[in-house]
Amino acid sequence: MAEAAAARRSRITPERESELYGAVLGLLREVGYDALTMDAVASRTRSSKATLYRQWGGKAELVVHALRHEKPLDLADVDTGSLRGDFHEVARRQDDCQMEEHSALMRGLAMAVHDNADLRKAFRELLIEPELEELRRVLRRAVERGEVSADNPAFDYVVHMLVGAFATRTLVDELPPTQEFLHSYIDAVVLPALGA
Amino acid sequence: MAEAAAARRSRITPERESELYGAVLGLLREVGYDALTMDAVASRTRSSKATLYRQWGGKAELVVHALRHEKPLDLADVDTGSLRGDFHEVARRQDDCQMEEHSALMRGLAMAVHDNADLRKAFRELLIEPELEELRRVLRRAVERGEVSADNPAFDYVVHMLVGAFATRTLVDELPPTQEFLHSYIDAVVLPALGA
Numbered sequence: 266m267a268e269a270a271a272a273r274r275s276r277i278t279p280e281r282e283s284e285l286y287g288a289v290l291g292l293l294r295e296v297g298y299d300a301l302t303m304d305a306v307a308s309r310t311r312s313s314k315a316t317l318y319r320q321w322g323g324k325a326e327l328v329v330h331a332l333r334h335e336k337p338l339d340l341a342d343v344d345t346g347s348l349r350g351d352f353h354e355v356a357r358r359q360d361d362c363q364m365e366e367h368s369a370l371m372r373g374l375a376m377a378v379h380d381n382a383d384l385r386k387a388f389r390e391l392l393i394e395p396e397l398e399e400l401r402r403v404l405r406r407a408v409e410r411g412e413v414s415a416d417n418p419a420f421d422y423v424v425h426m427l428v429g430a431f432a433t434r435t436l437v438d439e440l441p442p443t444q445e446f447l448h449s450y451i452d453a454v455v456l457p458a459l460g461a
Numbered sequence: 462m463a464e465a466a467a468a469r470r471s472r473i474t475p476e477r478e479s480e481l482y483g484a485v486l487g488l489l490r491e492v493g494y495d496a497l498t499m500d501a502v503a504s505r506t507r508s509s510k511a512t513l514y515r516q517w518g519g520k521a522e523l524v525v526h527a528l529r530h531e532k533p534l535d536l537a538d539v540d541t542g543s544l545r546g547d548f549h550e551v552a553r554r555q556d557d558c559q560m561e562e563h564s565a566l567m568r569g570l571a572m573a574v575h576d577n578a579d580l581r582k583a584f585r586e587l588l589i590e591p592e593l594e595e596l597r598r599v600l601r602r603a604v605e606r607g608e609v610s611a612d613n614p615a616f617d618y619v620v621h622m623l624v625g626a627f628a629t630r631t632l633v634d635e636l637p638p639t640q641e642f643l644h645s646y647i648d649a650v651v652l653p654a655l656g657a
Contacts, residue, residue: 296495299495375571376569389635418649426625430621433624434621436585436589437621458649
């Protein structure tokens with residue numbers, strides 16, 4: 266089934282596929298997963314609904330492919346020589362506009378990833394795991410440089426601290442998450458918690 | 462308009478009103494705000510949809526009243542004599558089951574509070590501001606006792622740290638937020654960030 270669907274998709278041009286995935290993520294940010302309909306995707310991308318179903322099988326599969334295609338985060342190769350420099354570089358990897366888009370995507374998917382195992386898997390693989398992996402590398406180098414102690418209990422919570430600040434900024438302060446906010450939070454919370 | 466609606470609601474027994482609000486919050490946790498329909502509320506509470514509309518005016522107003530009625534958090538009068546004791550007492554104010562319910566409610570409302578100003582106002586007043594106010598009291602006493610310095614930059618981020626950990630636990634670890642998790646996070650992150 267999946268191979269057949271992939272073969273059918275291969276007949277679409279890469280540009281068209283990219284345009285379609287962009288429209289899906291745009292709708293996700295605007296209305297969230299539940300309210301996202303194949304009708305809206307069809308209408309925004311001037312496709313027929315039958316084509317969308319034939320090529321992707323359904324909404325969850327289409328959203329997973331869109332997430333996979335867009336790869337919203339790229340934290341690879343952060344290595345500035347200091348833990349503080351690395352964290353601030355992580356915060357700089359998205360400009361304020363991309364952060365607000367990322368934030369809207371998290372809001373739009375929060376319910377759905379909890380209820381849909383396929384979506385949760387994609388969300389974790391594409392948005393959570395890459396952050397975790399990069400942060401582990403950043404921390405490993407800081408330990409090797411002697412900047413932080415390897416047995417600091419805050420090690421397990423670096424993602425909670427960062428993603429949590431990012432996710433709660435709008436709720437708590439009614440302000441979008443920005444680079445400036447993250448830089449300030451890193452200096453005030455993340456580095457002191459790590460004893461750096 | 463609002464007064465007329467309140468007068469009509471006053472004809473319902475308090476027990477019936479409470480039952481109805483409980484059903485609304487239950488549905489919010491299960492399906493989220495967008496997918497919550499007046500049909501579903503009517504069906505679950507054995508009411509007529511016309512009655513619901515007549516008495517509350519619409520979905521947003523009904524949800525706001527339900528949140529107001531249930532007051533999901535009560536952090537008043539936390540005062541154990543130490544900052545660490547106070548934070549741990551805050552974490553103990555909800556048992557694990559209530560935490561998971563609170564967490565589901567946040568997921569269910571995340572998109573909606575962003576898009577609906579009335580809901581956002583209620584959500585902030587009922588779920589965010591009480592936490593902020595109580596945490597300010599807790600911190601003020603810790604400063605008076607000399608446990609922490611009043612100009613610590615992490616002061617502004619205590620709610621981000623706590624609510625963020627709470628909100629990201631499921632996403633990052635695929636585990637529900639629990640008292641044990643919060644106790645561990647408070648000791649590993651919140652207290653060290655505050656220099657306590």
